[in-house]
Structures are given as C-alpha cells and as structure tokens.
Amino acid sequence: MKCVLQHSVLFFLALTFGSAFSQTINVCENCEISSLKEAISTAKDFDTIVVKKGTYKEHNIIVDKPLTIIGENYPLIDGELKGEVITIVSDHVTVDGLFIINVGTSYTEDYAAIRVKKSNHFIIQNVVLEKLFFGIYLEKSSYGKIYHNKIIGDAVEEYNSGNGIQLWYSNHVVVEHNYVEHVRDGIYLEFSDDCLIKNNVSAENLRYGLHFMFSNDDIYQDNTFENNGAGVAVMFSKHIKMLHNTFKENWGTASYGMLLKEINDAEIRGNTFEENTIGINIEGSNRIIYKNNNFINNGWAIKVRGACYTNEFLENNFLYNSFDISYNSKVNDNVFNNNYWSNYTGYDLNKDGIGDIPYRPVKLFSYIVNRTPETIILLRSLFIDIIDFSEKVSPVFTPDNLMDNNPLIKKIIW
Amino acid sequence: MLKILKYSFFDLMRSRWSYVYFAFYLLLGIVLLFLNNDLSKAVITLMNVIIVLVPLIGTIFGVMYYYNSKEFTELLLAQPLRRSSIFLGQYLGVALSLSMSLILGLGLPFVFYGLFKSNAIWDFSLLLITGTFLTLIFTALAFNIALSNENKIKGFGYAILLWLFLAIIYDGIFLMTLILFEDYPLDKLSLVGTMLNPIDLSRTLILLKLDISALLGYTGAVFKQFFGTSFGIIVSLITLVVWVILPVLRILSKSKRKDF
Numbered sequence: 001m002k003c004v005l006q007h008s009v010l011f012f013l014a015l016t017f018g019s020a021f022s023q024t025i026n027v028c029e030n031c032e033i034s035s036l037k038e039a040i041s042t043a044k045d046f047d048t049i050v051v052k053k054g055t056y057k058e059h060n061i062i063v064d065k066p067l068t069i070i071g072e073n074y075p076l077i078d079g080e081l082k083g084e085v086i087t088i089v090s091d092h093v094t095v096d097g098l099f100i101i102n103v104g105t106s107y108t109e110d111y112a113a114i115r116v117k118k119s120n121h122f123i124i125q126n127v128v129l130e131k132l133f134f135g136i137y138l139e140k141s142s143y144g145k146i147y148h149n150k151i152i153g154d155a156v157e158e159y160n161s162g163n164g165i166q167l168w169y170s171n172h173v174v175v176e177h178n179y180v181e182h183v184r185d186g187i188y189l190e191f192s193d194d195c196l197i198k199n200n201v202s203a204e205n206l207r208y209g210l211h212f213m214f215s216n217d218d219i220y221q222d223n224t225f226e227n228n229g230a231g232v233a234v235m236f237s238k239h240i241k242m243l244h245n246t247f248k249e250n251w252g253t254a255s256y257g258m259l260l261k262e263i264n265d266a267e268i269r270g271n272t273f274e275e276n277t278i279g280i281n282i283e284g285s286n287r288i289i290y291k292n293n294n295f296i297n298n299g300w301a302i303k304v305r306g307a308c309y310t311n312e313f314l315e316n317n318f319l320y321n322s323f324d325i326s327y328n329s330k331v332n333d334n335v336f337n338n339n340y341w342s343n344y345t346g347y348d349l350n351k352d353g354i355g356d357i358p359y360r361p362v363k364l365f366s367y368i369v370n371r372t373p374e375t376i377i378l379l380r381s382l383f384i385d386i387i388d389f390s391e392k393v394s395p396v397f398t399p400d401n402l403m404d405n406n407p408l409i410k411k412i413i414w
Numbered sequence: 415m416l417k418i419l420k421y422s423f424f425d426l427m428r429s430r431w432s433y434v435y436f437a438f439y440l441l442l443g444i445v446l447l448f449l450n451n452d453l454s455k456a457v458i459t460l461m462n463v464i465i466v467l468v469p470l471i472g473t474i475f476g477v478m479y480y481y482n483s484k485e486f487t488e489l490l491l492a493q494p495l496r497r498s499s500i501f502l503g504q505y506l507g508v509a510l511s512l513s514m515s516l517i518l519g520l521g522l523p524f525v526f527y528g529l530f531k532s533n534a535i536w537d538f539s540l541l542l543i544t545g546t547f548l549t550l551i552f553t554a555l556a557f558n559i560a561l562s563n564e565n566k567i568k569g570f571g572y573a574i575l576l577w578l579f580l581a582i583i584y585d586g587i588f589l590m591t592l593i594l595f596e597d598y599p600l601d602k603l604s605l606v607g608t609m610l611n612p613i614d615l616s617r618t619l620i621l622l623k624l625d626i627s628a629l630l631g632y633t634g635a636v637f638k639q640f641f642g643t644s645f646g647i648i649v650s651l652i653t654l655v656v657w658v659i660l661p662v663l664r665i666l667s668k669s670k671r672k673d674f
Contacts, residue, residue, distance in 0.1 A: 251626075253638075277628065299628030320455070322628035368593070374600040374637075375592050377608055379625055380617060382466055383585035 028052035036061050036069070036077065043067055051075045051098065059104070063088045063095075071097035074128060079103050079113070088116045088141075094123040103132040105160060112137035112162070116144065116170075124149065134162035135183065138170040138192075146175045153183035155206050164202070167192040167215075175200060185211040186228065193217050201226070208233045209250075220245055231256040231276065240266040247273045256281045257298065260288070268293065270414070278303050279321070282311070291315055292414055300326050300366075309333040317411055318342060318361070322379060325361040325402075328370050332399035336361065340408040348409045359407040362398040364391035418490070418500055422507025426479070432515055435471065439519025447527050457537045460520065461620045464541060468548040469613055470577050472512060476556025477573045479508050481566050488674055501557070501669040505662070509553040513546045520545075537623050544616040547654045551612045552577075554661035561668045584611050601636040609649075612657045619650045 025047055027039045036058055039049045045065050053073040059082045063069070067090075076099045079085040083104040086095065093116075100113045112134035116122050122144040128151075129135050135151040138144065146165060155161030164180035166188045167173055176198045180186040186202030189195065189212035198221045202209035209225030210232045212218070217239045224246045225232050231250035234240065240263060247257035257276035260266075263285040272294045273279035279298040282288075283305040293316045295301035301321040302313075311334040318324045319342045338354075346355040365384050369376050378384050391398060426432050442463065446456040480487075483504065490500050520542065529535055556573055563569040588607050592600055608614045621629060622641060629641045640646040 299625065320458070322625045368589070372593050372596040372600070374596075374604045375589060376629060377604045377618065377621075378585055378589055378592075378614075379621055379628065380462065381585045381614070383582050383589065386582070 022046045022048060024048045024050060026050050026052065027056075029054040029056075040065070040067065046092075059083050059085050061086045063093050064090050066090050066092035068094040069096065069098070070094075071099070073097075074099040076101065081105070084111045084113075084115060086114045088114070088119055088122060091119050092121045093119065095125070095127060096123070097126045099128045099130075100132075101130045103129075103134070105133045107160070110134050110137060110162060112166075115139065116141040120144065123147070128152075130154075132162065132183070134166060135164040135180070136166070137163075138167045138173060140169040142171045142173065144170070144173050146173065146178060148177040149179070151178065151180045151183065153181070155183050158184055158206050161206060163188040163211075164205070166190075167195065171195065174198070181205065185209075186225070188212065189215040189218065191215060195219075196221070198222055200224075203227055205229060209247075210234070212237060216240070219243070224248070225250070225257075227251075228255075230254055231258060233259040233261070234263055235259075235261040236263075237266075238264050242266065242268045242271060244270040245272075247271065247276060247279070249274070250276045252277060259283075260285045263288065267291075272296065273298055273301065281305065282308050284308065286310055288312075289314070292412070293317070295319065295321055295324075297321065299323065302326070304328070304334070311335070312337070314338055315408075315412055316340070319411070323363065323366045323369075326366040326370060327362050327399060327402065330397075330399050332402040334402075336402070336404040338406050338408060339404050340411050341404065342411075344407050344409075346407065353409050355407040355409055358403040358405045360392055360395065360398065360403045362402055363388045364397055367397045416503070418495075418503030419506045419510075422479075422483075422504050423511055425483075426507060426511040431475065431478075432511055435475075435512065436515040436519045439516055440522060443520045443523035447523055456524075457534050457541060458624060461541055461624070464545050464548070465613055465617055465620070466581055468516065468545050469552040469581060472509075472549045472552030473556045473559075473573045473577050474570075475512060476505075476508055476553040477560050477569050479504070480557055480560035481569065491674055497669050498666050501561075501665055502662070505554060505557050505665060509550050512549045512553065516545050516549060517542055540619065540623060544619055544654075547658065548612065548616055550658045551654070551661065554658065554665060557665050558661055558668065561665065561672060580611055580613050585614065588614075605636065605640060609653050612654065615650055615653055615657070619647065619654075622646050622650075 025033060025039050025043055027033050027036060027049060033039050036051060036056055040063055043049060043065060048068040048070060051071045053075050055076045055078060057078045057080055059079040063086065074097060077085055079102045081102045081104045085100050085103055095114060103113045104111045113129045113132050114124055115137040118140045120141060120143045122141060124136055125147040127149045130152050132153055136146055151164040161184040163185040164183040164187060165175060165178060169191045171193045173195045175187065178200045180202045181204045184206050186205045186209045187197060187200065192215045195218045200223045203226040205228045207229050208231065209228035213235045215237050219241045221243045226248040228250055232247060250257055255277050257273040257279045259281045261283045264287055266288045268288060269291045270293065274296045275298065277299045279295045279301040281303045284307040286309045288311045290313045295316065296319045298321045300323045301318050303326045305328060313336045316339045318339060324341060324343060341359050341361060344355060344359045346357040348355055365388055446459055450456045524538060529538060555576060559572045560569050563572060592604060608618050626641065
C-alpha cells in the first residue's frame, strides 16, 4: 500500500510539473511531421502527440519518453508484418485510440502490437488491434491500466499464434472492458500479482479464454468466457477471487468451463457455468469456497479429480446437468451444504425450505463413466436409472459421506 | 389393403382403448406443462416417459388387437383377398391409430401452451417422430409374436418379455459387456450396440439434442464424428426405418405360410 501511495504521489507530481510545460504535436499524412517515430523523437517529456486520421506504415516504434499518444478517429498504424509495432520503454506513457494491424509473426521472438517493457504507470485504452501475433504484452511493467480495447485475431494454429493480452511479471495492473477473440489465449497472466481483471469478454479463442499461472491475489470479476477451445485454465495460484463471471459453451473432450489446478484459498462466487462439457474441473485445489454459483446444462457440473481437501460448496444452483458431481475416489473431505439440485427428489414436510432427506450428488453412473468412458452412451437409460436408485439407497461405490444434508427445495435467487 | 386399413382404423377409433390412450397422453402433457411451467423442461421429461411407455403400449396393444380380431381375420381369409393386404392393413390400422393418439394427445396441450412461438419446437417434433417410429416398430414386433403363437397367454408373455428385454435387460447386458471389455477400443461396439436396440436408438437421438455437452466429453474419433455432426441423426433415422421394415417383412412372409 505504501508503495502504491509513493508511486501515485510521484505520478501526480510528474503530471502537474510536466503538464505545465507540455506541448501538443500533431501528426498527419500531409503535416510537417508525418510519422509517429518522427513525432516521438522531436517530442519532449510529457508532451501530447495527436495522430490524425490516416494510414501510417511504421513498425518498431519505440516510445522512450513519458508521452501521451492520442489517435483521432482511429488512425491506422500498419506494421506491414515486419515486426513489433509499438514498444513502450518509459514510465507514464498513454496510448489512446489507435488502430494497429499487421504485426509480424516470428518463431523466435514474441512480436506484439503494443509491448510495455519494464515501465510503470502506463495507460493503454481504446485501441483496436487486428491481424496480430501478440496483442498487448506487458513485461515486468506494473501499475498500469488496459482499458476498453478490442483485439480481433485470426489465429488458426496454436503454435504460430500469440495471446491477446499477456502479463508477465506485471503487478497491480487493471484490465477492464476489453474484448478479445480469435487469438491463442485471450488473457494470459504469469507471475502477475494483485491484478484486477474486470468486465472483459474473451471468446472463440484457440486455447484458453483466460489462462493464468503463478499469479496470486488477483481478482477476476464480471468477465465472459465463451466458446473457447479449452475454456479457462487457472493454475498454481493462491488467494484468487473469481466473482460474477460467465463461462459458456466450452465444448470438447479437453474443454472446461474452468480448470483449477493447484489453486489454494480461493473464492469463487456468483459465477455462471452454462452448457460446458465440464463446468469446473478441480485438481489439487484446497480451501476454496464456492458460493452462489449457477451450474446450468453442463455435461458435468463439477468434476473432482483428486487431492482436493476442505473445499466448501455452499448455496449453489445445480440445474439440469447431465452429471452434478463426479468423483474418482471414495474419499471425501469437501463440504456440500444448502445447494439447490434440480435432480433432487426428496420432500419437505415441515416446510422450512430445506429437504428432509439428504441429497447424494454423485451417481453410480458417473463412477462407471469415469471407469469406462464409452458407457456414456447409456445415459438416461431406464436400467441406469434403476442402478443409480439402488446405489442411492445404499452407497457402495460412491463416497458415502458425500451428501448435501440440507438441500434446498427452491432455486436460489440472488 | 386400404379398405382393411380403413376398417381396422375406424374400428379402433371407436374402441375405448384408443380414447384411454389419447386421454392419458393429454393428461400427461397438461400435467407436465402445469408442473414445469417451461416448454423445454417438459419436453425433456416427456422424452424419458415416451421411450419407456410407447414401446410397452405398442406391444401390448398390438398383441391384444391381433388376438381379439382373430375370428374376423379368419372370416376375411375365406374371401378372395391377398394375405399380405389383410395383415398389412390390420397392422397399419393399429399402428396409425396409436400414433395418432400419441401425436394428438401430446400435441394439443403443447400447441395451446404456445409451442409454435418457442424454440423447443424442433425438440418436440423430434420427440413425436421418435414416438411414432417406436409405435410402428413395436406394433410390428407384437404382430410377429402373435402370428407365431396360437396360445394367447404365451403371446402376451412373450410380448411383455420383449419389452422388458429391450427396455431394461438389454442395457444391463450392454453395460456389462462394455465394462468387461474396457481394455479394448469400444467406441464402434457401443455405437453398434445402440443400433441393435430401437429403444436405445431413440434414446440416442434424444441425447443428441439434450446432453450433447456431456457426450462430447468422451475422447474418440468415431464418437466425435457420430455425435459432433449431423451424421449421427441421419444414421439413427435410417436405422429406425430399417427397424420398421424388417419386422413388417417378417409379418408378410410369416402370414403367407401360416395355416389357419
């Protein structure tokens, strides 16, 4: 916190001192200064460069001073597939309203449309990126903001495409209101702590809509992840908060609404998982609280693979999933309580809204499907219903303490 | 043949059982819609019911009709009529009147509930198509059983056994086979196993609509091709047609050689 304060005080000082002397430099096709590079080299610290509408064929633009670059009516910066387009190597740079296309593709270097390199307090907003390799790439750059950008890639193969927004060793970054589609990973975080990812839409990406690893204390809020190759993968992180996100239509054999691996002490609240092959796939994740989530029409709402302890599933809605929960072991250390299960067939005689008999979310059939996946073809068969019923009466194969003791009678509405 | 079809059809239309059957579906449709308040959810529940009940009613009704109208059949056989047209006419009469009860009984409440304005219409029409196919198949199977057994009690016994086998026991054997041979690649076997049972086949058609997200969770190229494309629906429908044609052909050949 102290660090943040210090930084912001410095920032305001710089801003006030700077703006007192700052100038505006206009760039247009017929002006005195007709290229962005020229403008940057003539500009002084804290100047504003206004780029008028037009096409600028430039690449390897290096912003090495604290400048504000503003595009008027989305001027087109064409990288001509020759390499990186804009590289920011100075603190306090703002890039606003540019339309960048044709970023070069390389198998040895990660060319990006906009790269921020070891610089803090940057703002990248209202930028449109198309025909790109990597979109916005933050490298050891903190305290920045990526706001209201649109990134539309044309990725076909995983090996020769890049990520939409990538954070690498970048802390305290806000990524908000961005729209990312058709790239490899929509939003990718690695070793980035204390970030806020909010109100983004990440869809139709080749691999993951959101992918993060080794990034602690981050908040993901109100995002939509739809129809991505493998959904969302979150791995090896602590103290994550995932709030009110939507995970939709991630279909396929290795596709998850959300894949949790080695996630500890997280909070997953108010999310919606709809029509995914697997809503949440959990592996080696402990002390997570799942609360007030909606699981609607998924193949498997939750698949628990192993080594998951002291997780709590409270007050969630499980609606019309082919399987509610699937376990691959007989051991259970997780708590299910006060959820609404659309498959619950119990009764409520004392009318307190809580079912009088406990609900067992793991069916025998889900155990069989785990063992022999081909048996999935017998789903909804009368025979399967009969053996599920007999297992429900006296559990043999499924964990016998895995049950919701207080299943709700009515769907929870928040 | 058409005359006999017409006679059988109107005879059944006047009979009490058609009305009971019609009323049952009407009631089922109304109750489901009333309880679920949602068209697509009601369609899902209905699918489960139809897969089990339609074959049962088809078999019982088919056997019953054959035995009840036996004297009339013998009378017809004394006339200069072709055997194939007599039996085919009777079969179609039963099957069509049952299908009509099903379609009208379920269709009416759903239409009044606003089916045409909802997007469940495709699921619902698929449901009716599967239901009709199941009626056609199981009535034909019932006629086969009745033709082969002079003894009424035996015929009924076989009919119920047939239903029990295809609806429940078959799936049990199928499941055991899959588990026993789990070390081998099974996706082709499981698809073939489904094709061999009309009830499983109809269930698969419905799964393709309902649980596609779960079905795609299994890794297997054959499965993926079957469930991921329209290939699955086309193959299933063709197999259902084959399932109607084969027993009907047997009715024809059996009736030609039978002594009355």
